[in-house]
Amino acid sequence: MNVDVKLIDTKDIFTRLFNENRDAIFSGSSEYVNTIRNKALEEFVRAGLPERKNEKYKYTPVNEYFSKDLQHNFSPKKIEFEVAELFRCDIPELDTRVILVLNGYYFNPLQELTTLENGVVFGSLRAAANKFPELFAKHYSQYAVYANDGVTALNTAFAQDGVFLHVPKNTTCDKPFQIIHLLMSNEAQMVHHRNLFILEENSEAKVLICDHTLSSHEFLTNSVTEMYAGPNSNLDLTRVQNEHNRATQLTNTYSHQMQNSNVSSNYITLHGGRVRNNVYVNLAGEGAHNNSLGLYLVDDTQHVDNFTYVNHLVPNCTSNQLFKGILDENSTAAFSGKIHVWKDAQNTQAYQRNNNILLTDTAKMNTRPQLEIYADDVKCSHGATVGQLDNDALFYLRSRGIPYKESMHLLMYAFAHAVLSEIKLQPLRERVIELVDKRLRGELSHCNNCKMKCQ
């Protein structure tokens, strides 16, 4: 069922949308998920979407994005879709388990859930909610807190499907999972979708998420990813965002880390009209370590805003944030990074860095570190820079015969390298490095590997 609505007031509109499409939205979801849906809508109506005066969204007027006249689907569209023909991912040679999500719905006509020999289960979130009610009662919507957060509340109310991954105790996934979020529509569209990854004690998984647009229409995606990293588990997430300039993407990623767990997440924003990444980390078990990294390459009038909230709840945890950006033309970007160290979280180490290069006078960067530290035995540092490429280095390269453009390229690449080198999976790292390289040379368009050629 597709509904067209002219949006005026987001609270009214989404409430109406919800009520009018209740049957479609609720159908297929588990009772538990639907109960939360109702509560989330209530909270959304109370809290509303953040406006410009909201400090957290100062540089990214989310409410305006949601006020647009966009189409909604409350059931998967019947697209005769031969993925292999339409789309080759930019990261092809990787030996991964590919999971497709089309306009927010898990896309595999043959099988909704797959169970591997080692007990790992992956597939449709919706199907999993019905099949594993205890797991959902324990984890679903436990980490993605929607109280006081209109964006996550809206997702919780509306999202119907996405990807579920469960890795049992003492299990290591043989191959990385590659989730490809595809957007394809014949009208401007809004999409809510949701992922839940559960890593039980002493397990290990690597996940790559690729975000793509396959048609030239305007899109607004509001996605939530919840990740539970059990004791001693290892989770590696890389997200490559490559959407077109008319697409707006909000990602909300919540990591909940138990003792001695290790979570690393890396957000590579290659392309996209407007991108807001919310990165929430709860260090909830002693000895947990978190790495949060990002690289954003923006030009034209693109806008990328990364927001982090690293929450040190217990003692002896470490966290490290590194976000880097290169801004060209009239682009804008923002970084706001929060480290919150609770009173009992002694012996915390928390680091944060944000470095930016502006290639033009018209590009604009806003960066704000925010530290709230209530424990006294804490090693904490933060630093933010906004500058130009190093002129001395540029001249040094040119003085050896390397042309200006190539020298610039080498330096930009070098700048980005610190983030890329943290991608642990070697073939993936090399592939992402190649993509970034192309992007910096201006040779990468989001349409590269799509045969639609819609523009």
Next chain:
Amino acid sequence: MLSIKNLKVSIEDKEILKGINLEIKPGEIHAIMGPNGSGKSTLAAALSGRDYASVTGGSITFLGNDLLEMSPEDRARAGLFLGFQYPVEIPGVSMVNFMRSAVNEKRKYQKLEPLSSSDFLKLMREKKEVVEIDSNLTNRSVNEGFSGGEKKKNEIFQMAMLEPKLAILDETDSGLDIDALRVVANGVNKLHSPENATIVITHYQRLLDYIVPDFVHVLYQGRIVKSGDKTLAYELEEKGYDWIKEEVIAG
């Protein structure tokens, strides 16, 4: 090979070089000495095309071309090399990629095919031996975390890789220990031939024991105030610059 005529250079509207004349022929080694701040590095900057050194008068011809019309990269590809007084650290750019780009750019300019990977690595190995540079250094980012002396050795290594027609070495000897000084000087001598020329900028006569100059020039307050053969360097070592300054004042 190089002909500098009445060269005037300003930095931030302050005239630093006030009319330099210098002729260099293939096969020659010229030493430029002079007190701190006299303009030696500024001359090197102007020759290599650094933008802050703005040329306000005079001309420079290099191998028949108007050097001042050429971009820094074109000057390099035409065979000019500057060994920096203060080499820059460039984290994230590997020595190998840097040198591969530089060597292949030069080959492109000479209308030659790029070197194959194995030929390039072979060339690296050969040249590393010439300057006795540690293999670990060339596996790192350009100058990153190199000691002062290692940076200077790395300049000579790059020079060996690029085989320039004219090398300007700006205080390549400073910061080198005795052994390294000998290695660097040997490297320069090995690379020297009747076809190419070298300008060594130095404060110390010691280097000139190893790299024997055909001419020694003294730069003072933006002018070459005295030229001679290698004995001039001994004289300076012995007497300092005061007598030259007095000569200048006496006019």
